[in-house]
Amino acid sequence: MRGRPPPRASRNRERAGVTADARWSETGFAKINLALHVRRRRDDGYHDIETLFAFCDDGDVLQAAPADAVTLSLTGPFAAGLDGGGDNLVLRAAQALKDASGYVGGAALTLDKRLPVASGIGGGSADAAATLRLLNRMWRLDWPAARLAELALPLGADIPACVHSHALRGEGIGEKLRRDPGMDALAGVPVLLVNPLIGVSTADVFRGWDRRDRGPLATGDALFVAASGRNDLMPPARAQVPEIAQVLETLGACAGTALVRMSGSGATCFALFEDKIWRDRAEAHICAAQDGWWTLATKLRAESGV
Numbered sequence: 415m416r417g418r419p420p421p422r423a424s425r426n427r428e429r430a431g432v433t434a435d436a437r438w439s440e441t442g443f444a445k446i447n448l449a450l451h452v453r454r455r456r457d458d459g460y461h462d463i464e465t466l467f468a469f470c471d472d473g474d475v476l477q478a479a480p481a482d483a484v485t486l487s488l489t490g491p492f493a494a495g496l497d498g499g500g501d502n503l504v505l506r507a508a509q510a511l512k513d514a515s516g517y518v519g520g521a522a523l524t525l526d527k528r529l530p531v532a533s534g535i536g537g538g539s540a541d542a543a544a545t546l547r548l549l550n551r552m553w554r555l556d557w558p559a560a561r562l563a564e565l566a567l568p569l570g571a572d573i574p575a576c577v578h579s580h581a582l583r584g585e586g587i588g589e590k591l592r593r594d595p596g597m598d599a600l601a602g603v604p605v606l607l608v609n610p611l612i613g614v615s616t617a618d619v620f621r622g623w624d625r626r627d628r629g630p631l632a633t634g635d636a637l638f639v640a641a642s643g644r645n646d647l648m649p650p651a652r653a654q655v656p657e658i659a660q661v662l663e664t665l666g667a668c669a670g671t672a673l674v675r676m677s678g679s680g681a682t683c684f685a686l687f688e689d690k691i692w693r694d695r696a697e698a699h700i701c702a703a704q705d706g707w708w709t710l711a712t713k714l715r716a717e718s719g720v
């Protein structure tokens with residue numbers, strides 16, 4: 415399918431030298447695994463998982479302007495730790511969409527990198543998904559979310575969930591996605607993310623899993639599923655980054671928490687709070703006590719279309 419050229423107004427603005435157009439902006443929403451059960455190592459080296467994905471209201475910010483070629487510039491607090499070249503997931507996602515759609519043209523992309531890199535909250539996956547959502551609109555492709563998610567899977571197991579960016583149950587390697595009744599209750603829940611600013615390799619952490627299947631994720635009410643679940647990647651991640659234990663202990667000692675756990679392959683840990691006042695108090699306390707830790711006070715996202 416070929417996309418239509420961008421609307422005249424934005425082409426005119428581009429000629430006038432205005433590159434940022436509010437319409438051509440998307441957030442790469444931070445991902446949290448409220449629970450993550452690793453069930454089996456597969457023959458292809460990947461693992462079958464059962465996870466409850468949730469997404470935060472904040473994340474990296476991607477902007478685009480119509481252009482002849484696909485290019486990427488990086489800004490923001492975590493831009494320095496990232497290569498903006500062809501390996502960047504933003505460029506890989508843009509190229510995959512261009513190739514698959516046959517779109518003639520490009521996009522000048524700017525990524526404001528606000529999430530720490532290699533931190534278990536899907537930064538690169540969220541950016542790739544934001545790229546697909548943004549270019550799908552700007553290039554007028556009108557692909558449904560499920561088609562974008564299918565295109566994205568070869569780029570990363572988390573990207574299909576990030577295309578949707580709302581609470582979902584994930585199975586397979588994370589690509590079999592289902593919205594269960596009761597997930598609406600997660601929307602708006604106050605959450606605090608804390609990262610000790612030590613990068614973790616997802617592949618290394620999966621490799622450190624002890625291959626013991628500890629059983630399935632529950633079904634039913636989303637908060638119950640989360641609370642009764644585990645993160646099976648926490649022990650191998652903690653073996654590589656002992657600071658994770660300290661982050662979990664610090665969050666666990668805060669008042670007003672409903673759930674404290676590590677996300678993904680770490681090292682980011684999160685706490686869900688009963689009220690945003692408790693969340694903000696916890697963040698203030700942690701920032702005062704730990705100079706080198708990154709925090710983000712946010713809330714869980716509601717379901718919304720692409």
Ligand SMILES: C[C@](O)(CO)[C@H](O)COP(=O)(O)OP(=O)(O)OC[C@H]1O[C@@H](n2ccc(N)nc2=O)[C@H](O)[C@@H]1O
Pocket residue numbers: 447450459460461462463465534536539569570571572573586587588616617620678679
């Ligand atoms: C840990 C999670 O973040 C939980 O949502 C994901 O399972 C990882 O998703 P991701 O970072 O998008 O993963 P990918 O970029 O596809 O894979 C990175 C590496 O993690 C390992 N990997 C990933 C996903 C999975 N289900 N099993 C795996 O074993 C593989 O060694 C793979 O080479």
Ligand SMILES: Nc1ncnc2c1ncn2[C@@H]1O[C@H](COP(=O)(O)OP(=O)(O)OP(=O)(O)O)[C@@H](O)[C@H]1O
Pocket residue numbers: 496501502503504530531532533534535536537538539541542572614616678679680
């Ligand atoms: N736009 C991007 N943002 C972050 N990392 C990227 C990006 N593009 C490519 N990468 C590469 O992807 C690797 C994983 O980074 P990312 O931040 O996605 O990890 P993560 O948060 O642990 O992800 P997940 O939770 O999906 O395992 C990094 O080592 C980085 O080099």
